[in-house]
Each structure stands twice: as structure tokens, then as C-alpha cells.
Amino acid sequence: MAQSLHHPSPDPALAGWPRVLTDLPGPRSRELLARRDAVSQGPLRDSANIPLVLGSKSGHLLTDVDGNVFADHVSAWGAAPYGAQPPLVRDAVTSAWDRYGMEISQYISSAPVIELAERLVALAPAGITRVAPTVTGTEAVEGAVKLAREATGRPIILGFLGQYHGESTYLTATSSTDLPDNTSGYAQYVPGVILVPYPQSFRAPFHRGPGPYDDTMVLDYLREWVLRYQVEPDQIAGVLIEPVAGEAGILAPSQAFWDGLVAMCDEFGWMLILDEVQTCMGRCGTVFAAERWGLEPDLLLVGKGVTGGGQAVAGVLGTERVMADSHAHLGGTYAWEPAACAGALAGLDLLADDTVLANVHELEAIALEELLPLVDEIPLVGDVRAVGAWTCVEMVAAPGAVTPAPDLQHALHLAALRRGVLAISEPSKPLYRMQPALTMEPELFRWSCRQVADAAREVVAAP
Ligand SMILES: Cc1ncc(COP(=O)(O)O)c(C=O)c1O
Numbered sequence: 001m002a003q004s005l006h007h008p009s010p011d012p013a014l015a016g017w018p019r020v021l022t023d024l025p026g027p028r029s030r031e032l033l034a035r036r037d038a039v040s041q042g043p044l045r046d047s048a049n050i051p052l053v054l055g056s057k058s059g060h061l062l063t064d065v066d067g068n069v070f071a072d073h074v075s076a077w078g079a080a081p082y083g084a085q086p087p088l089v090r091d092a093v094t095s096a097w098d099r100y101g102m103e104i105s106q107y108i109s110s111a112p113v114i115e116l117a118e119r120l121v122a123l124a125p126a127g128i129t130r131v132a133p134t135v136t137g138t139e140a141v142e143g144a145v146k147l148a149r150e151a152t153g154r155p156i157i158l159g160f161l162g163q164y165h166g167e168s169t170y171l172t173a174t175s176s177t178d179l180p181d182n183t184s185g186y187a188q189y190v191p192g193v194i195l196v197p198y199p200q201s202f203r204a205p206f207h208r209g210p211g212p213y214d215d216t217m218v219l220d221y222l223r224e225w226v227l228r229y230q231v232e233p234d235q236i237a238g239v240l241i242e243p244v245a246g247e248a249g250i251l252a253p254s255q256a257f258w259d260g261l262v263a264m265c266d267e268f269g270w271m272l273i274l275d276e277v278q279t280c281m282g283r284c285g286t287v288f289a290a291e292r293w294g295l296e297p298d299l300l301l302v303g304k305g306v307t308g309g310g311q312a313v314a315g316v317l318g319t320e321r322v323m324a325d326s327h328a329h330l331g332g333t334y335a336w337e338p339a340a341c342a343g344a345l346a347g348l349d350l351l352a353d354d355t356v357l358a359n360v361h362e363l364e365a366i367a368l369e370e371l372l373p374l375v376d377e378i379p380l381v382g383d384v385r386a387v388g389a390w391t392c393v394e395m396v397a398a399p400g401a402v403t404p405a406p407d408l409q410h411a412l413h414l415a416a417l418r419r420g421v422l423a424i425s426e427p428s429k430p431l432y433r434m435q436p437a438l439t440m441e442p443e444l445f446r447w448s449c450r451q452v453a454d455a456a457r458e459v460v461a462a463p
Contacts, residue, residue, distance in 0.1 A: 018420025026066025138166025308347020
């Protein structure tokens, strides 16, 4: 790893290896969680899934307030791609803040803001020439929807079931990972969105049993059913899609799917809108996931990893045609604050070091080596997938079935947690997901995978 990626631990308690010393939650966490639950809105009271309160983080380790140390496979949901406090990012953020303070960059610009836009355009797939700033990924997606409608004069966005694009009331209608979000009264059925299934490789639409299968069937359905009976192609402004589905389960569509989708975009004048909020900046082993298939989107959305782990930054990247003469207003008071941009620039410097992407490839290889054999070994492990520094294990209800097993998945998550591996598992999503920093040490990652494998053996032995 390059010099700048080392994380001298500020806390001696963190210097070692994961270790869990108390029941979970431990006594201090229990007390704080009770206080949190007394004042928090419903979904934030999730002690069953995350039975701990953060005490501190350093490098790729997370310590709870009871002194338990975990390998961090959440990495702030991908927003801390270089570990907890990468020194280069910290220095860039603090010195930019010392120099510029808080500023509203869409009114008063500054060098870090301009340089970040230039660097993103230079890194982006061919055809991208412009950038619009936002604070969150949600706003970036909302902005792209505006831009696609403005550029085409058409009203409808074609989305994919099971995708996640954010939490605004509009986007919950295109973000279908959590069914209650789409149906619980507060989520109105908004006009202007048509959804077709995401091209799944395991729990496939139009197919019984586990994959792999021909995911271009989704395009047949789109052409032969949706465009025939539901919407005329010239009413569709753009296709909004994650190049690798994250929340739905680390799913990477086939080259044939992308070729077919791009051909339809060309045929019907649809904007290709790639939501790379979660996949950008190395998560999938390339700077943008679009590179895997040679995609040249009209609009490309960035977030999370682009922060470098500093402060909130997201944005819309787009072509000259879509963005140069646009009147659509994006951003807001906090969009691309100078210190946040300076941190993002430092993150891009780290990513420019080849060792980061090389490490991501090594993590992918380790995940497949350590966890893929579980599919043959344990009949209730339905599938294991890894794309870059993104790994998931799917537990199933019966051997050979694809029906999710949420209780077993939850048990796996807790058993791994007791062994010192903190990853992502949510009751509404059929996957146990490891999403470490891109820079996690291969030894720590391999150890973590072995803990997860042992946890899977434990929970199937005594479900
Ligand atoms: C693919 C994708 N799009 C959009 C978003 C929303 O980003 P944010 O949470 O920054 O609003 C997320 C967040 O997880 C995401 O994964």
C-alpha cells in the first residue's frame, strides 16, 4: 500500500486485531441504545441488527463503546473508501476549511470546486464534459431525472425493480428494495416512472430456480410487453439503472444485456443514466463500473466513494448535449463546499495510486477463494457473488431454492459479529454483504471471510 494510505492508530485500544469481549450489545452500548430509542424515529431504532454504539474508528477497525473491536465491512456504506481517517484527506479537508471556511459554492466559486469538476470530467467515460454539484446521491439522481426530461422533452423514466436510488418521495417510487417504502401511504405512486425487473443472475425473473440465465430476457419483456402495451418509446426520457446493483445484491448484468440496452437507447433516443453513487471510484475494481462494459452514459451519478471519506460530496456528470445549455437548477447551500471538494480531490489522488485498484482485485479474489466453496459445502448457502471490494452471501430457505431466508441471514450476521466481523445485513434484503474500504489489508479481509464461513457453518448446524 502507498505510504499515504497507512493509518497510524491514534488509539492504542485499536492497534490490534478484532476482538469481542462482551455480549452484544455490551452494557455501555445498551444504555446508549435505550436513550437513542427513546428519541428516534422508527427505522433508526435498529438494535437487533446493529447491537452496538460506535466508540471510535481507525484504519479498517471499528471499536464500540464497550471496547469490542470489529473489522469494518460497512465503511460508512462505501463513503469511507480509504479507511477511517486517511491522512491525506484529513489534511486536505482541514486546510481547505482553514482557508475558505464554509462557503456556498454555487454562488462564490473557489479553486477546489473548479479543480474537482475538471478532474471528474477527465476521469469519466468518453463523452462526459460537464458536472453539476449536489450534496447527496439522492439529489444527484433527482437532478439527472430533471436533466433527462429537459434534454428530451419527454416525461417518463424507465427504472428497474429492486434498485435503490435514494429516499426522496419521488425516488422511493423508483427504489424498490424496501417494499414498505413503496407502499406505506407516505410513498405515493408518482406518475412518470415505469419499472421492469433488474437483470438478475440468481433470483431471475421469468425463470424458476437458481441462475445463471439469459438476462437479455428482460429486454425482450421491455420491447414485447412494456413498449407494446404500456408506454410509447418516444415518451421515455431516460433509463435509470445501477451498473452493478448494490442493495439488491451485487448483481452484474451481462455484456449482452448492456449491448441490447444501449442499442434500444440509440434506437429510441433514451438517455442512459447510470447511477454510480455506490459503484464509482473503484468499488467494482475500475474507477467507474461503466468501464467494465465500455458504457458511455449520457448522465452518470457519483456519490459516496467520491468523498474520499472526508465530507459529503455527490454530483451529476453529463454530456455536452445534455448539460451545456441546461436551465435545470441542481445543488443547494451545502453542495460542493470547498473543504469537501478538497477532501474529494485528495481521495482522487489516492485512487490514482495503482495499488488501490490492485488491492480491490485482490480482495475480490480472496472473497471468491474463501467464500464461493460454501455454495457446494452448505446447501442453504444459495449463492456467493463478488465484484471488486463488494461481496455477498445469499442464504436460502431450502437446498436448491432461491427463496430468501431472512432469519438464517440474520443469524449469520450476528454469528459473524460475535467473531469480530461487522458487515451489512437488513431484514428486507436477501443478502449478507461485505463492503470494506478499498484499502482493507488482504490479511484482515481473508481472516474476515474465514469468520463468515465459520459463522455460516455454525448457523446451519443449529439454525
Ligand atoms: C445506487 C445508489 N443511488 C443513490 C443513493 C442515495 O445516495 P445518498 O444516500 O447519498 O442520498 C444510494 C445510497 O445508498 C445508492 O446506493
